[in-house]
Amino acid sequence: MSVLVFLENWDGKFKKLSFELISYAAKVAEMLDDKAVVLSIGKVDSSELEKLAAFGASKIISIENDLLKTLDDQAYAGIIAEVAGRSNAKVLILANNNTGKALAPRLSVRLRAGIASGVSKLPLSTDPFTVYKKVYSGKAFAHVTIKTGIKILTLAQNSFDLVESPQSFVLEKMDLQPEAGLMKTNVKDVQKQTGKILISDADIVVSGGRGMKSPENWGPLVELAQLLGAATACSRPVSDEGWRSHDEHTGQTGKIIAPNLYIAIGISGATQHLAGISSSKFIVAINTDKDAPVFEAAQYGIIGDAAKILPKLVEAVKEMKSK
Amino acid sequence: MKILVCISHVPDTTTKVKFINESKTLDVNGIQWVINPWDELALTRALELKDDAANGIQTVTVAHVGAATSDPTIRKALAIGADDAIRVNVETTDAYSIASHLADAIRNENFDLILCGIESSDHNGSTVGGMLAEFLGYPSVTGVSSVTFENGVPLIIREIDGGKEILTVNPPLVAVVQKGIAREPRIAAMRGIMMARTKPIKVVEAQGIDCLTEVVGYELPKPRAACKYVNADDAGQLIALLQNEAKVF
Ligand SMILES: Cc1cc2nc3c(=O)[nH]c(=O)nc-3n(C[C@H](O)[C@H](O)[C@H](O)COP(=O)(O)OP(=O)(O)OC[C@H]3O[C@@H](n4cnc5c(N)ncnc54)[C@H](O)[C@@H]3O)c2cc1C
Numbered sequence A: 001m002s003v004l005v006f007l008e009n010w011d012g013k014f015k016k017l018s019f020e021l022i023s024y025a026a027k028v029a030e031m032l033d034d035k036a037v038v039l040s041i042g043k044v045d046s047s048e049l050e051k052l053a054a055f056g057a058s059k060i061i062s063i064e065n066d067l068l069k070t071l072d073d074q075a076y077a078g079i080i081a082e083v084a085g086r087s088n089a090k091v092l093i094l095a096n097n098n099t100g101k102a103l104a105p106r107l108s109v110r111l112r113a114g115i116a117s118g119v120s121k122l123p124l125s126t127d128p129f130t131v132y133k134k135v136y137s138g139k140a141f142a143h144v145t146i147k148t149g150i151k152i153l154t155l156a157q158n159s160f161d162l163v164e165s166p167q168s169f170v171l172e173k174m175d176l177q178p179e180a181g182l183m184k185t186n187v188k189d190v191q192k193q194t195g196k197i198l199i200s201d202a203d204i205v206v207s208g209g210r211g212m213k214s215p216e217n218w219g220p221l222v223e224l225a226q227l228l229g230a231a232t233a234c235s236r237p238v239s240d241e242g243w244r245s246h247d248e249h250t251g252q253t254g255k256i257i258a259p260n261l262y263i264a265i266g267i268s269g270a271t272q273h274l275a276g277i278s279s280s281k282f283i284v285a286i287n288t289d290k291d292a293p294v295f296e297a298a299q300y301g302i303i304g305d306a307a308k309i310l311p312k313l314v315e316a317v318k319e320m321k322s323k
Numbered sequence B: 001m002k003i004l005v006c007i008s009h010v011p012d013t014t015t016k017v018k019f020i021n022e023s024k025t026l027d028v029n030g031i032q033w034v035i036n037p038w039d040e041l042a043l044t045r046a047l048e049l050k051d052d053a054a055n056g057i058q059t060v061t062v063a064h065v066g067a068a069t070s071d072p073t074i075r076k077a078l079a080i081g082a083d084d085a086i087r088v089n090v091e092t093t094d095a096y097s098i099a100s101h102l103a104d105a106i107r108n109e110n111f112d113l114i115l116c117g118i119e120s121s122d123h124n125g126s127t128v129g130g131m132l133a134e135f136l137g138y139p140s141v142t143g144v145s146s147v148t149f150e151n152g153v154p155l156i157i158r159e160i161d162g163g164k165e166i167l168t169v170n171p172p173l174v175a176v177v178q179k180g181i182a183r184e185p186r187i188a189a190m191r192g193i194m195m196a197r198t199k200p201i202k203v204v205e206a207q208g209i210d211c212l213t214e215v216v217g218y219e220l221p222k223p224r225a226a227c228k229y230v231n232a233d234d235a236g237q238l239i240a241l242l243q244n245e246a247k248v249f
Helices: A016-032 A046-055 A073-086 A098-111 A215-228 A236-240 A271-277 A306-322 B037-051 B068-080 B095-109 B128-136 B190-196 B237-244
Strands: A002-007 A035-041 A059-063 A089-095 A114-119 A129-135 A140-146 A151-155 A170-173 A186-192 A204-208 A231-234 A261-265 A282-287 A300-303 B002-006 B009-011 B033-035 B059-065 B084-089 B113-117 B140-150 B153-160 B163-168 B173-177 B201-205 B213-219 B228-230
Touching: A002 A016, A002 A073, A016 A035, A016 A046, A016 A089, A016 A151, A035 A046, A035 A073, A046 A059, A046 A170, A059 A073, A073 A089, A073 A098, A073 B128, A073 B140, A089 A098, A098 A114, A098 A151, A098 B095, A098 B128, A098 B140, A098 B153, A114 A129, A114 A140, A114 B095, A114 B213, A204 A215, A215 A231, A215 A306, A231 A236, A261 A271, A261 A306, A282 A306, A282 B237, A300 B237, A306 B237, B002 B037, B002 B095, B002 B128, B009 B068, B033 B037, B033 B068, B037 B059, B037 B068, B037 B113, B037 B140, B037 B173, B059 B068, B059 B095, B068 B084, B068 B190, B068 B201, B084 B095, B095 B128, B113 B128, B128 B140, B128 B173, B140 B163, B153 B173, B228 B237
Parallel strands: A002 A035, A002 A089, A035 A059, A059 A170, A089 A151, A114 A151, A204 A231, A204 A261, A261 A282, A282 A300, A300 B228, B002 B059, B002 B113, B059 B084, B084 B201, B113 B173, B140 B173
Antiparallel strands: A129 A140, A140 B213, A186 B163, B009 B033, B140 B153, B153 B163
């Protein structure tokens, strides 16, 4: 039996999310007295694959088939289901990102495996198998019991701490072909942003709302973010107005994130905005209105004008960094 | 070409959720029910596609799994502009059973494009669209921010980490849609509301319920510690607190 964790890669590299997934899988395996097996699909160097062992993977299966360069939901689900069968997987773990959201439900049907998505903690119990997950966009949590023999969990990014537990491991290169005729997704073009920290990956996110008043005022916010190595984000009206690009929009209908630190500047804290950021470990609010709901979600707050406060923060960070 | 939009019926996004029955059941008292925001945008996009005659879309149908208490939500979708509706008459919160009932109800209806929202704002599952595709044996694309047609073939933008892919998939297919799919949800006009009264809702009886998961209880988030305020004149103090107390850098 095993706990199988599926990993994608980004141009041949893994990232923190990959290590979070393995750390999580290794802990779930420990609870079940099982082993964690990693399945990596796509072209990844052995040296990159070996990095995975540090987080508790006892076996790493790598499939590099060229046909699998494109994410085709059906083809991938077929391969993962096959590997799950071969490794007698009792629990399957994927990321709760667009890739995991594409594959986990198909696997659930293929394997007749109940699914709990967006888990952020270890299972509450293994018999019955009950997990803890966010519902109502963070306004509540549910205890969900999965009743099938095989269970599928998708893990929320930035929600599980890395646990280093180096293991001796086996690296197996497996040659599996997608089922004939199954590749139906034809990618014509890929457009990638480079050099920008992704909001979903960032440890720190600095975000501006309508209280920033106009797009020209973003300079000090961006400078603060750069100094902190942070990503920039915004509320929905800001992206709707075209003040900032759409991929910065956080909230219920934008990106749902869980950074260590979220700094909300001139954001009122509407429920739909908080739905996207309430899992942040620390929230800072800067707002002129002392009654703005964002202060109820924040651990640190400054009541005042963003235009005056931002330059002070920039100075303070520069000073901190110069020490 | 026929489009299906799957709609979920959820509490309005501003609802303060409460639970009853030893925290096992949502207290529905006073809740305003709406079309799940993503599904509403999916429906909007489907109608936009139909508006352009060049796309050759004959009908936009909505489908829902739920009891008759969801009919007002379905009528709202019809008022916004859907041509007809299918409701599978069963109450369940398990995504697998929802998707399997949906699949059974529409398998012989030959939809070319099925749109589902990326998540419902109640259980945040992100699973029904993918499951439905698997039950039907259709391809699926998840994280779709744009659908247009090029010579009868859907041209799709898929959002990936740090970028996008432009791709085509031959119908029939399931597209699981997210931000970008439509700008603002379309609103029902008076004429639409009048017309919706006579549009057909086909009710399909479900055969048994096959749930793979069960919610055994809910809890509310632990209250956060009260906010600690820094005086605006000493804003720089915040950085020291974040460094020394919160230890975020
Ligand atoms: C179905 C649905 C989904 C939605 N999804 C999202 C979503 O995903 N994300 C999202 O963000 N919103 C979403 N919204 C919109 C949401 O309800 C709010 O309208 C929005 O979040 C408000 O954005 P804001 O805080 O920037 O603006 P406002 O609410 O206008 O707040 C501006 C704030 O700035 C403060 N301010 C003003 N001047 C200054 C100053 N000089 N310095 C400091 N502060 C100042 C004000 O006191 C105020 O609190 C959604 C709404 C619906 C109905």
